[in-house]
Amino acid sequence: MNRASPRMRRFAKHLIVSDALVNGASKAGRATPFPITDTLRPHLVTLMGNGGVRALLARALALSAAEISWLRAVHVNADGDLEGLEAAGSILDPAEFLEGRVVLLAQLLGLLVAFIGPSLTSSMVGEFWPQIPLQDRDFGKEHKNENAP
Amino acid sequence: MKMPRKAAKLHLLKPGSRPSKVAINQLPSGVRGFDDILGGGVPEFSLSLIGGAPGSGKTTLVHQLAFANSTPERPALYFTILGEPVIKMLRYQQQFSFFDHSKVGNAIRFINLSDMVLGKDLATVLEEITTQVTAANAGVVVIDSFRTLARKATSDAGELEVQSFIHRLSQFLTSSEVTTFLVGEYVQEEIRDNPLFTMVDGIVWLSQVTERNSVVRKLQIMKLRGQASVPGLHTMRINTDGLQAFSRTLGLDSNKGKPARRRRLSVGIPDLDTMLGGGVLEGDSLLVAGPSGTGKSALATQFIAEGLRQGDSGIMAIFEERPEGYTQRADTFGLNLKKAEKKGTLEILYLRPLDLSVDETMQAILDAIQRVGAKRLVIDSLVGFEMALAPGFRADFRESLYRMIGALTGAGITILSTVEVEDNFTSLQFSHYAISFLTDDIIRLRYVEIDGQLRKTMVVIKMRGGNHSKDIREYVITDKGVVVIHPRRTDYAQLSTGIPYRTGPRTAQENEVPPEPKASQ
Numbered sequence: 324m325n326r327a328s329p330r331m332r333r334f335a336k337h338l339i340v341s342d343a344l345v346n347g348a349s350k351a352g353r354a355t356p357f358p359i360t361d362t363l364r365p366h367l368v369t370l371m372g373n374g375g376v377r378a379l380l381a382r383a384l385a386l387s388a389a390e391i392s393w394l395r396a397v398h399v400n401a402d403g404d405l406e407g408l409e410a411a412g413s414i415l416d417p418a419e420f421l422e423g424r425v426v427l428l429a430q431l432l433g434l435l436v437a438f439i440g441p442s443l444t445s446s447m448v449g450e451f452w453p454q455i456p457l458q459d460r461d462f463g464k465e466h467k468n469e470n471a472p
Numbered sequence: 473m474k475m476p477r478k479a480a481k482l483h484l485l486k487p488g489s490r491p492s493k494v495a496i497n498q499l500p501s502g503v504r505g506f507d508d509i510l511g512g513g514v515p516e517f518s519l520s521l522i523g524g525a526p527g528s529g530k531t532t533l534v535h536q537l538a539f540a541n542s543t544p545e546r547p548a549l550y551f552t553i554l555g556e557p558v559i560k561m562l563r564y565q566q567q568f569s570f571f572d573h574s575k576v577g578n579a580i581r582f583i584n585l586s587d588m589v590l591g592k593d594l595a596t597v598l599e600e601i602t603t604q605v606t607a608a609n610a611g612v613v614v615i616d617s618f619r620t621l622a623r624k625a626t627s628d629a630g631e632l633e634v635q636s637f638i639h640r641l642s643q644f645l646t647s648s649e650v651t652t653f654l655v656g657e658y659v660q661e662e663i664r665d666n667p668l669f670t671m672v673d674g675i676v677w678l679s680q681v682t683e684r685n686s687v688v689r690k691l692q693i694m695k696l697r698g699q700a701s702v703p704g705l706h707t708m709r710i711n712t713d714g715l716q717a718f719s720r721t722l723g724l725d726s727n728k729g730k731p732a733r734r735r736r737l738s739v740g741i742p743d744l745d746t747m748l749g750g751g752v753l754e755g756d757s758l759l760v761a762g763p764s765g766t767g768k769s770a771l772a773t774q775f776i777a778e779g780l781r782q783g784d785s786g787i788m789a790i791f792e793e794r795p796e797g798y799t800q801r802a803d804t805f806g807l808n809l810k811k812a813e814k815k816g817t818l819e820i821l822y823l824r825p826l827d828l829s830v831d832e833t834m835q836a837i838l839d840a841i842q843r844v845g846a847k848r849l850v851i852d853s854l855v856g857f858e859m860a861l862a863p864g865f866r867a868d869f870r871e872s873l874y875r876m877i878g879a880l881t882g883a884g885i886t887i888l889s890t891v892e893v894e895d896n897f898t899s900l901q902f903s904h905y906a907i908s909f910l911t912d913d914i915i916r917l918r919y920v921e922i923d924g925q926l927r928k929t930m931v932v933i934k935m936r937g938g939n940h941s942k943d944i945r946e947y948v949i950t951d952k953g954v955v956v957i958h959p960r961r962t963d964y965a966q967l968s969t970g971i972p973y974r975t976g977p978r979t980a981q982e983n984e985v986p987p988e989p990k991a992s993q
Contacts, residue, residue: 370558372584379559439562442573450577 325386326433327426334459335428338452339421345454357405359428362451364403376403383431391423436462496698499651502540502570503533505717505835509691509706511699514541516651518697519642520674521618523658528678529689529708529715531556534614534653535565536714539572541651542579546611549604550582553589555617555655558582568714581608589621594637597621602644612651619656622668635667642671663694673697678708686862688829691717707829707865718831722838722876734937737848737886739771740778743956747932747941748913754847756937757877757887757910762917766928767949768890769793770801771915772850774953775888776818777807784847785817787840789833791856795820805953819844823860830865830872833857837876846885853890870910877910895919895970912936920946920970929967930956944968 327335342359360380367376380399388394393415397407412420435444441462448460498513507513514520514537522530534550542548552558562582565571576582583604588597605613615621622634645652654672663669675694680687691708693701708717736751739758745751752758760768776786790798798820802809812818819840823833841849851857858869877887889911895918914933919926928947932940944967947956964972 368584370582370584372557372586374587375557375559375584438559440566440573443562443566443576446573446577 325390325430326437327387327390327429328433331429331433331436331462332425335432336421336425337459338448338455339424339428341454342452345452357408357424357427359424360405360431363431363447366447366451368403373403377401379434380405380431383427383434386430386434387423387427391426393419394423394427432462498699499537499541502536503715503717504713505706505708505719506691506715508719508721509693509702509717510696511701514651515673515696515698517646517649518673519645519652519654519671520676520696521654521656521658521668521672522676522678523656524678525659525680526657528680529710530655530657530678531561531616532565532568532710533676533678533715534616534655535561535568536570537653538580538612538614539570539575541612542575543611544578545609547578547608548580548612548614549608549610550580550614550616551585551601551604552582552616553618554586554620558584567712569712570714585621594621594633598637598640598644601641605645605648605650610648610650612653613645614653614655616655617657618654618668619658622656635671638668638671669695684863688862688865707831709829709832716832718829718835720831720872720875722831722834722872722879734884737784738778738782739888740774740781741771741954741956743945744771744915744930744954747930747943747945747956749935749938749940752886752888752913753935753937754886755881755884756912757881757889758913758915759911760888760890760915760917761893762890762930763895763919764892766917766919767947767954768892768917769798769852770805770949771917771954772852772888772890773798773802773805773807773809776848776850777802777805777809779848779886780809780812780817785844786812786848786850787819787821787837787844787846788850788852789821789823789837789840789857790850790852791823791860792853795822804951806951807953817844819846823857830861830869833860834872834876838880841880841885849880849885849887851887851889853892855892874910881912913940918968918970920967920972922964922972931968 339359342362364376367379371379377399380403384394384397384399384405388397393411396411397405400406408424411423415423432444432448435447444462445457445460448455449457497516498507498510499516500513501507501510522534524530538548538550550558552561562576566573572579585597585600588600601613601615604610622637642652654668656668658666660677663675669675672695674696677692677694679690679692681690682688689708689710690705692705693703702719702721704720706717706720708715710716734754736745736749737754738745738751739748760771762768772788776788779786788798799809799813809818809820813820821836821840823836837849837851840846854873857873858866861869877889880887911934913935915930916933917928917930920929921927928949929944930947931942931944934940945956947954949955963974965975966972
């Protein structure tokens with residue numbers, strides 16, 4: 324099941340771009356491998372343990388790879404890092420690289436919404452990116468208004 | 473050495489006086505009915521074990537406890553260890569109404585210790601708990617599942633390590649002013665040999681008992697230091713509000729005596745009031761026993777309607793007929809119950825869910841009594857009530873009913889209960905099971921064969937509060953309800969058997985006007 328709805332993708336893109344701006348990355352399309360997951364991961368590990376987070380990331384990656392072929396070369400290593408992402412970023416067109424990460428993040432957030440619900444996912448995002456207004460991270464609308472493609 | 477006068481005074485107690493004892497604050501459990509069972513609430517800074525088999529409600533209970541007692545300043549830390557993953561826990565627990573999303577992450581923090589337990593020793597785990605509790609200034613700590621943690625110690629270093637771990641954990645958490653709940657899947661046989669059960673301050677045991685097709689959830693406080701909890705097994709239920717507990721005592725004081733001077737209450741049937749010596753004494757429990765069709769529900773309706781007329785709010789707990797049937801019958805008697813329902817002075821409780829527990833039914837009745845400030849209560853019928861219960865609860869029925877009736881009548885509420893009995897035409901039964909001990913007064917309705925008709929008679933069997941008529945009176949049910957028609961019949965004997973014989977002068981049949989028309993007429 325594809326959880327990266329258009330709305331979730333828009334949100335993921337917004338989050339990646341704004342995070343890059345806030346954290347001073349040189350260019351949104353060619354940033355460090357994936358600072359968003361790096362930010363979320365310790366929190367998720369506290370909740371789910373390493374194994375849980377690895378499984379969640381692997382699932383998001385599998386869902387994303389069905390749509391973005393270059394993500395098939397990426398995998399989750401024992402530490403929970405996305406191995407192969409940095410290498411892919413160095414050879415891909417920035418827009419293509421950004422699109423892949425947008426889909427991956429959208430799938431990851433979509434999974435969290437499916438598991439723990441829109442409210443808790445929104446709180447978690449708000450905890451790390453408080454600059455994002457509440458209405459922009461209202462994932463409840465996600466379920467009501469839009470279907471995944 | 474001589475003590476300074478002021479300091480010495482502090483050590484002096486007046487003869488017979490006791491030193492003031494430490495006050496143990498009690499935390500609200502957040503579980504309806506549980507505080508009563510605990511004896512007021514959870515003792516602050518205590519270390520309690522929530523034990524039971526999988527599926528018994530342990531995790532839900534500790535979530536309620538955590539949500540009820542956490543603030544961002546003194547958060548609850550929920551440590552999970554190789555049990556239910558947090559992501560699933562959050563998924564399921566948020567289905568309950570007590571789950572406050574805004575508390576997750578700040579007032580309630582979930583910390584997964586599974587990796588640490590798998591990879592490190594207990595000392596490291598304790599250090600991690602210590603660090604987290606200190607950093608967060610936690611007020612509540614939950615460790616779920618503690619059994620998994622203890623099992624690790626047992627396998628590696630043995631029992632002593634577990635004891636040492638519990639001791640150090642307990643010492644640290646209590647000193648840190650933390651109230652702790654350890655959750656574990658234990659079986660009762662382990663209680664004797666497991667040192668954990670000795671070391672904790674409280675043990676709350678949850679269980680499920682299966683009887684025929686129904687499952688009954690039970691809760692027991694097996695141990696609680698510092699305060700008096702209510703002993704025994706208490707019924708509990710898990711619904712959308714989470715866990716709800718129903719104390720065996722229903723939080724009622726059954727020892728409360730009835731007031732010395734009590735009003736006589738009309739039952740709404742003037743002749744019956746006369747038979748009762750002027751009416752039912754306020755705070756009495758009145759049983760109306762009779763076979764099907766003798767007008768027990770009609771009489772109960774008149775009793776409530778008369779109360780409403782006199783300003784006494786009422787509750788009708790019905791188990792057989794639907795509320796609409798009740799209000800319609802009342803309409804035919806010219807008694808408008810709907811108006812009172814709208815006004816909030818009457819509630820008709822229709823209680824027939826599957827696998828009802830006696831204590832939760834009684835709680836529903838008590839809640840309704842409190843809501844409307846009821847002075848009169850009808851239970852129609854006791855047989856229907858018992859039948860609505862899950863088989864496992866029926867054994868407790870009379871005991872619980874006795875407790876509730878005792879407490880309610882003690883509080884001045886007048887209760888009319890109906891019970892169906894079969895007429896056997898050889899003797900006069902009051903009820904098919906021994907419930908007459910529950911009642912102060914008994915009215916028996918029965919069919920009697922007279923003059924080719926199956927007529928109805930009533931007699932007051934018992935009135936604890938005073939004298940009453942011994943007459944057997946005939947009555948009919950008209951558009952005014954139950955109406956007593958004939959004076960005492962002296963021209964018949966053995967009316968109580970249902971097949972009397974005439975002792976008085978025989979009159980021609982045509983001369984005796986039957987109370988209700990005969991088929992030929």
